[in-house]
Amino acid sequence: xxxxxxxxxxxxxxxxxxxxxxxxxxxxxxxxxxxxxxxxxxxxxxxxxxxxxxxxxxxxxxxxxxxxxxxxxxxxxxxxxxxxxxxxxxxxxxxxxxxxxxxxxxxxxxxxxxxxxxxxxxxxxxxxxxxxxxxxxxxxxxxxxxxxxxxxxxxxxxxxxxxxxxxxxxxxxxxxxxxxxxxxxxxxxxxxxxxxxxxxxxxxx
Numbered sequence: 067x068x069x070x071x072x073x074x075x076x077x078x079x080x081x082x083x084x085x086x087x088x089x090x091x092x093x094x095x096x097x098x099x100x101x102x103x104x105x106x107x108x109x110x111x112x113x114x115x116x117x118x119x120x121x122x123x124x125x126x127x128x129x130x131x132x133x134x135x136x137x138x139x140x141x142x143x144x145x146x147x148x149x150x151x152x153x154x155x156x157x158x159x160x161x162x163x164x165x166x167x168x169x170x171x172x173x174x175x176x177x178x179x180x181x182x183x184x185x186x187x188x189x190x191x192x193x194x195x196x197x198x199x200x201x202x203x204x205x206x207x208x209x210x211x212x213x214x215x216x217x218x219x220x221x222x223x224x225x226x227x228x229x230x231x232x233x234x235x236x237x238x239x240x241x242x243x244x245x246x247x248x249x250x251x252x253x254x255x256x257x258x259x260x261x262x263x264x265x266x267x268x269x270x271x
Contacts, residue, residue: 085115086243093240097160105155109167113148116171116232121185122178125171129155137207138166141173148174164236168229176201176221196220 088111110127117124131152139150148170210216
């Protein structure tokens with residue numbers, strides 16, 4: 067069994083237990099009813115889940131209200147925190163907030179692969195060195211003369227690809243369990259209806 071397979075199994079176990087109730091809340095109809103504090107809790111649980119299944123320390127999720135709209139957020143390796151633009155956290159759709167947490171959490175993973183390579187045998191030495199060189203010479207979106215300098219950095223390409231791919235998995239989970247919940251509700255309705263008929267039959271006999 068390779069590492070990716072193990073992660074998949076671990077994730078399925080997590081989805082079936084502690085984290086399932088939080089992931090369900092990412093569905094837009096539920097997300098729109100959540101308070102600011104509840105949304106932060108859900109996004110913190112996403113980060114917790116991601117960190118635990120990727121063998122890295124859990125980052126603290128927080129928001130800032132003074133960030134420009136084009137700035138989604140950032141990861142700080144010194145404080146191990148993910149800071150997200152408040153406006154994205156409070157959007158009517160969870161999509162951008164989720165992708166941003168996954169993106170910044172991936173930066174946390176990249177840093178941990180550099181600091182603690184013994185914990186990440188899934189990453190090759192060449193990949194680790196490429197990330198290390200990039201992070202030591204990182205070009206922020208604000209300082210880049212050409213935005214492509216920022217977007218095409220190895221750590222940004224990796225984080226962007228991971229977040230987009232992983233967000234699809236969360237969406238598949240929500241769709242799968244939306245159908246399951248619907249079947250469960252239908253089953254409960256049928257059971258109650260049957261029980262009612264039996265009780266009525268008993269009273270008429």
